[in-house]
Amino acid sequence: MAQSIVKEFTKGLWKENAPFRVVLGLCPVLAVTKTVENGIGMGLATTFVLVFSNFFVSIFRNFIPSKVRIACYIVIIATFVTIVELLMQAFTYPLFLKLGIFIPLIVVNCLVLGRSEAFAGKNPPHYAVADGLGMGIGFTLSLTVLSAVREILGSGTLTFYETPIQLFGPDFQPFTFMVEAPGAFVGLGLLLCIMNLIESK
Amino acid sequence: MREMVNMVVVLTVITAVSGGILSMLKAGTEYRIENQILKFQKAPAINAIFSDATNDPLKDRFSIQAGEREVTFFPGKLKDGSKAVAFETKGTGFGGDVGLMVGVNIDTDQIVKVRVTTHSETPGIGSRAKDSTDFVSQFSGMNVAKNAFKVKKDDGTISAMSGATVTSRGVCTAARKAKELYMDLKPKIKTRI
Numbered sequence: 001m002a003q004s005i006v007k008e009f010t011k012g013l014w015k016e017n018a019p020f021r022v023v024l025g026l027c028p029v030l031a032v033t034k035t036v037e038n039g040i041g042m043g044l045a046t047t048f049v050l051v052f053s054n055f056f057v058s059i060f061r062n063f064i065p066s067k068v069r070i071a072c073y074i075v076i077i078a079t080f081v082t083i084v085e086l087l088m089q090a091f092t093y094p095l096f097l098k099l100g101i102f103i104p105l106i107v108v109n110c111l112v113l114g115r116s117e118a119f120a121g122k123n124p125p126h127y128a129v130a131d132g133l134g135m136g137i138g139f140t141l142s143l144t145v146l147s148a149v150r151e152i153l154g155s156g157t158l159t160f161y162e163t164p165i166q167l168f169g170p171d172f173q174p175f176t177f178m179v180e181a182p183g184a185f186v187g188l189g190l191l192l193c194i195m196n197l198i199e200s201k
Numbered sequence: 202m203r204e205m206v207n208m209v210v211v212l213t214v215i216t217a218v219s220g221g222i223l224s225m226l227k228a229g230t231e232y233r234i235e236n237q238i239l240k241f242q243k244a245p246a247i248n249a250i251f252s253d254a255t256n257d258p259l260k261d262r263f264s265i266q267a268g269e270r271e272v273t274f275f276p277g278k279l280k281d282g283s284k285a286v287a288f289e290t291k292g293t294g295f296g297g298d299v300g301l302m303v304g305v306n307i308d309t310d311q312i313v314k315v316r317v318t319t320h321s322e323t324p325g326i327g328s329r330a331k332d333s334t335d336f337v338s339q340f341s342g343m344n345v346a347k348n349a350f351k352v353k354k355d356d357g358t359i360s361a362m363s364g365a366t367v368t369s370r371g372v373c374t375a376a377r378k379a380k381e382l383y384m385d386l387k388p389k390i391k392t393r394i
Contacts, residue, residue: 060215065208072215079219083226090230093237 003123005130012134018111019142019188020195025111028102029143030184035159039147040140041095042102045084047136049106053077054120054132061121073116074107081106094162111139142191150187154179243275243289243302246316250287250304251277258287265389267382276394283308284394289318290382292374295367296321299330301375305345305383307391315340315376320368327368336362336369340376345383350376 016022019029028046032038056076057064064072085103088096096103106112115135120128151157156172157164177183244259251258258275265272275287287304299320304313317331330336339359340350350373351357354366361369383390 064211065204067204068208068212071212075212075215075219079223082223086223086226086230086234089237090233091237093234093241097241 003127005126008127008130009134012131012136012138013141014138016135017138017142017195018135019139019146020192023192024114025109025139026188027105028109029146030181030188032099032102033143033147033150033184033187034154034179035098035151035157035164036144036147037095037159037161038098039143041092042099043136043140043143045088045099045103046106046109046112046139047133048084049077049080050112050115050132050136050139051129052080052132053112054115054128055125057116057120058123058125058128064121069121070113070117073113073121077112077116078107111135146184146187146191149191150178150183154183242300242318246289246302246318247275247277247287247304249316250302250314251275251279251285253280254278254285255280263393265386265393267386272382272386274390274393277304277313279306279313285313286390286394287313288379288382290375290378292371292376292378294320294322294330294371295327295365296323299368299371299375301372301379303340303376303379303383305379307387307394310345312340312343312345314338315372317372322365322368327362327365329362329365330368330372336360337372345380348380350380 012018014021018024019026025046028042032042053073053076057073060072060076081104084106085096088099088103115132119131123131148158151159152167153175154177155164156168156174157166159165178187239259247258254277256276256278258277262273262275265274272288277285277287279285283306285304285306287302289300289302291298291300293299297320299322300318301315302318303315305311306313315337317337320328320331322328322330343350349357350359352359352361352366352369352373354361355370357373359369359373
């Protein structure tokens with residue numbers, strides 16, 4: 001199986017898609033997908049962390065002693081998460097207020113550590129970046145789809161840039177169950193089911 | 202032994218470099234972050250309190266040491282020529298801290314207006330403290346020195362929001378803290394305006 005940048009990039013989009021195929025990193029997937037804006041914001045923040053932590057882990061992979069590799073990975077990941085947190089506070093403060101605690105929690109997202117451990121620690125930087133980018137974009141798309149389903153059904157809106165767009169007329173009765181916590185599980189389950197149906201054909 | 206030293210050195214170097222980068226970034230973004238917090242959390246409340254001020258309360262802000270913490274005061278010159286300050290205190294509501302921005306007229310000790318800044322109260326119930334002005338407008342015009350700021354249930358004068366007694370009490374606690382702080386610091390505030 002020859003390695004190629006394109007292949008490393010595209011596997012994250014479908015074949016090894018983090019939330020829906022390998023079912024990793026579910027904490028933010030379930031918690032923040034109340035509005036499309038939150039979903040995209042969380043996805044992009046995670047993508048940033050994934051790409052940079054993969055890159056640096058991969059660069060240092062020959063220097064890091066295997067016995068302390070997890071500690072080193074976590075320090076590198078935590079650094080980029082803090083960078084994201086500070087940048088979000090400085091430039092997109094309203095979004096930071098909504099995502100709140102879930103930004104620092106990217107540090108313990110098994111998706112990010114999983115990619116460092118399983119991929120970046122064993123592969124050269126250009127593959128690692130392609131992998132991080134693919135996984136990150138796959139993660140962002142998954143969050144966008146799930147949050148769109150939840151928001152459309154639960155609030156009848158789509159939110160971008162702080163402005164909810166009303167999709168239905170004033171007679172729309174929102175299915176509020178979908179934007180509450182249990183709705184996240186049901187939404188995720190349905191999407192997993194659809195993905196598996198498509199895959200099995 | 203060699204391996205041991207190697208592990209310690211690598212981990213130390215990575216941690217030190219990360220720490221260095223972060224502290225630089227922190228210093229670089231500190232001013233911007235402070236401005237963003239002001240803009241999105243405090244500015245709407247301050248602007249509502251000093252809607253007819255002739256100066257810019259945000260720009261003229263100053264801090265006074267109160268015990269161990271620093272309190273930021275936003276001075277406002279009211280239309281009738283009297284001077285007022287706004288500052289934030291916190292009380293405990295139903296879902297956590299309720300931040301209350303209190304504007305006090307220094308010349309008469311009367312409250313100009315109060316507004317809720319940050320809260321995590323139940324949407325539609327406790328959140329009415331912020332979303333509607335019905336509850337908080339009761340405080341306007343009250344004399345800070347003479348009022349106890351308690352809800353009617355606690356033998357006070359403030360009518361609580363129906364179904365949200367805990368939130369109403371939280372706002373009152375914040376108001377009482379504001380009273381205490383204002384009485385303590387009044388002489389200091391006067392010298393700064």
